[in-house]
Amino acid sequence: MVCVVQVEGDPSFVPSCGTLAQEGMRVRTNMPEVLSARKAAIELLLSEHAGDCEGPCRVGCPANMDIPLMLRQIVAGRLDLAIQTIKADIALPAVLGRICPAPCEKVCRRNAHDAAVSICLLKKFVADWDLRRFDSYQPRCEPHGGKRAAIVGAGPCGLAAAYHLAQQGIRCVLFDKNKSAGGMLRYGIGEAALERDVLDMEINQILTLEHIEFRGGVEIRASSFESLCKDYDAVFVATGSDKNEFGLEMTNKSLKTDPRTYQTSRSNIFAGGTAIGRRRLCVRAVADGKDAAVSILHYLRGQNVVRADKRFNSRLGQLAEGEMEQFLAGAEKGLRCPARKEDFLTLEAMVEARRCLHCDCGKADDCTLRKMAKLHQARQQTYQGQRKPFIRQVSNSGLVFEPGKCILCGLCIEVARKYANDIGLSFSGRGFKTQVAVPLGKVLDEALTREAAEKCVEICPTGAISKS
Numbered sequence: 001m002v003c004v005v006q007v008e009g010d011p012s013f014v015p016s017c018g019t020l021a022q023e024g025m026r027v028r029t030n031m032p033e034v035l036s037a038r039k040a041a042i043e044l045l046l047s048e049h050a051g052d053c054e055g056p057c058r059v060g061c062p063a064n065m066d067i068p069l070m071l072r073q074i075v076a077g078r079l080d081l082a083i084q085t086i087k088a089d090i091a092l093p094a095v096l097g098r099i100c101p102a103p104c105e106k107v108c109r110r111n112a113h114d115a116a117v118s119i120c121l122l123k124k125f126v127a128d129w130d131l132r133r134f135d136s137y138q139p140r141c142e143p144h145g146g147k148r149a150a151i152v153g154a155g156p157c158g159l160a161a162a163y164h165l166a167q168q169g170i171r172c173v174l175f176d177k178n179k180s181a182g183g184m185l186r187y188g189i190g191e192a193a194l195e196r197d198v199l200d201m202e203i204n205q206i207l208t209l210e211h212i213e214f215r216g217g218v219e220i221r222a223s224s225f226e227s228l229c230k231d232y233d234a235v236f237v238a239t240g241s242d243k244n245e246f247g248l249e250m251t252n253k254s255l256k257t258d259p260r261t262y263q264t265s266r267s268n269i270f271a272g273g274t275a276i277g278r279r280r281l282c283v284r285a286v287a288d289g290k291d292a293a294v295s296i297l298h299y300l301r302g303q304n305v306v307r308a309d310k311r312f313n314s315r316l317g318q319l320a321e322g323e324m325e326q327f328l329a330g331a332e333k334g335l336r337c338p339a340r341k342e343d344f345l346t347l348e349a350m351v352e353a354r355r356c357l358h359c360d361c362g363k364a365d366d367c368t369l370r371k372m373a374k375l376h377q378a379r380q381q382t383y384q385g386q387r388k389p390f391i392r393q394v395s396n397s398g399l400v401f402e403p404g405k406c407i408l409c410g411l412c413i414e415v416a417r418k419y420a421n422d423i424g425l426s427f428s429g430r431g432f433k434t435q436v437a438v439p440l441g442k443v444l445d446e447a448l449t450r451e452a453a454e455k456c457v458e459i460c461p462t463g464a465i466s467k468s
């Protein structure tokens with residue numbers, strides 16, 4: 001019923017997929033009542049849905065790093081890819097690998113079985129490996145597009161903002177009252193917790209990026225701040241204190257900061273990190289820098305400065321009895337772990353990364369249900385339905401079947417009929433218990449030819465059928 005429409009002259013809703021078009025028919029698709037009926041249909045589907053779009057670890061990471069993907073890349077021995085995944089969201093991973101209290105591990109699903117996956121140590125392992133390499137990873141920077149940003153404060157927040165802005169072709173000049181960059185990382189954390197050579201190397205990676213310039217030992221006072229505002233297209237205040245020498249108090253009435261966009265009441269000035277409130281976690285400051293960079297970019301491109309678009313996120317919640325075993329079985333099968341490269345130096349890390357239960361969905365970036373939920377601003381909690389059990393079957397060929405995510409559209413059954421061998425797929429059970437099943441007690445690999453399996457993965461609108 002997600003496709004309901006109203007035909008003029010008939011007050012009821014009809015599903016468009018089951019209604020024949022007729023000469024002169026006038027169809028209403030975007031009336032408020034139609035949209036609200038569609039939203040209700042989606043919310044009903046979500047109320048029984050058994051799946052996490054993103055793993056709990058990623059949701060718990062203030063920088064929203066794609067942790068499960070990093071872990072799969074480590075298992076595959078692809079540290080070169082793992083560092084790219086990490087650095088897409090975290091500008092200073094070797095540093096954070098040493099000082100972050102790892103909120104992601106506190107919410108790791110594996111805690112309920114034995115202990116959390118050592119996410120933070122694995123991130124440190126990859127970042128250290130990369131720092132030691134001759135050609136360490138440096139992200140590609142777009143050519144300079146003519147815009148310039150001044151960043152006041154070269155601590156974790158300012159460095160992160162520069163790191164992400166430079167990649168978009170924004171020229172960034174970082175000002176700091178201290179001679180060296182690093183802020184509280186250098187002047188607030190002892191060497192025992194954070195080795196200076198690691199700090200220096202990682203900061204140097206940022207400062208040597210194209211479009212970034214560092215000017216240390218420069219005090220920005222009220223008059224020089226006003227000059228910056230005139231000379232640069234945008235100014236980002238990341239001073240590590242909400243009271244600045246240049247006479248601005250970021251949280252007071254004279255210069256309000258929108259905590260969602262980091263834009264202040266003077267539209268060309270942005271503020272983040274401790275400049276707008278206490279940041280207990282360094283990763284929070286790094287995340288602020290990344291998110292503020294998105295807003296600054298919107299502003300510089302003349303677009304609306306709006307909060308970074310949050311995707312819909314289905315949550316599995318508490319596991320029922322027996323569901324942990326489903327996750328463990330998937331992990332045991334090496335779910336979504338492509339063939340590994342022989343590299344015994346990384347063996348321990350691979351073994352640890354293999355403990356991941358892959359809580360994230362195989363179709364997280366390509367799920368119609370997720371997209372529709374976002375489009376209609378649907379909530380999962382509107383209807384307190386009984387959710388389906390979480391079941392995960394991984395076939396030898398790498399096909400993953402999770403019936404708890406199935407919306408019973410029947411498309412895979414059609415595909416199987418067209419492309420598969422004699423067995424195919426069918427619906428079994430009734431009412432709430434209806435599900436797609438392989439008849440005759442056979443397994444998926446027996447029911448579907450390779451071609452049929454590929455088509456099913458492609459056509460399934462959710463993560464019910466995916467590929468490992």
Ligand code: SF4
Binds near residue numbers: 050051
């Ligand atoms: S099937 Fe779609 S809505 Fe469900 S968990 Fe996967 S991505 Fe999220």
Ligand code: SF4
Binds near residue numbers: 056
């Ligand atoms: S088991 Fe893996 S995917 Fe699940 S929360 Fe832990 S690290 Fe994340």
Ligand code: SF4
Binds near residue numbers: 406410411436461464
């Ligand atoms: S295509 Fe996917 S959602 Fe549709 S019935 Fe098959 S498994 Fe379920």
